[in-house]
Amino acid sequence: xxxxxxxxxxxxxxxxxxxxxxxxxxxxxxxxxxxxxxxxxxxxxxxxxxxxxxxxxxxxxxxxxxxxxxxxxxxxxxxxxxxxxxxxxxxxxxxx
Numbered sequence: 685x686x687x688x689x690x691x692x693x694x695x696x697x698x699x700x701x702x703x704x705x706x707x708x709x710x711x712x713x714x715x716x717x718x719x720x721x722x723x724x725x726x727x728x729x730x731x732x733x734x735x736x737x738x739x740x741x742x743x744x745x746x747x748x749x750x751x752x753x754x755x756x757x758x759x760x761x762x763x764x765x766x767x768x769x770x771x772x773x774x775x776x777x778x779x780x
Contacts, residue, residue, distance in 0.1 A: 694719070697774070705773055707765050709755045716743050718773050736762050 697718060704715035724742055731738045736759065741749040769775060 705769055707768070709752065709757065709761075712751065712755070714744060714748050714752060716769055716773075736766075739766070 703718055705718055706713055706715050708714070720743075727742055728739060740752065740762065744752060
């Protein structure tokens with residue numbers, strides 16, 4: 685049996701989803717990374733379970749997060765974004 689090939693798996697993920705996963709609010713497009721460094725995962729793990737702003741700030745980066753905050757989005761909106769992101773990218777952000 686051949687060993688698991690990390691590079692091939694990464695290439696397959698990026699081909700399926702692209703380098704960034706996008707969502708839209710009132711015509712404004714935001715991009716979340718399909719993959720992020722393990723260091724970001726440590727920062728996410730350090731967040732309080734209910735800190736959705738902290739999570740979005742890490743994923744979006746400062747410029748996009750500032751733009752996102754201008755919209756009147758609900759907790760349910762953010763939850764739907766994160767659920768779709770997780771489903772499409774296979775990314776687990778600690779839910780459930």
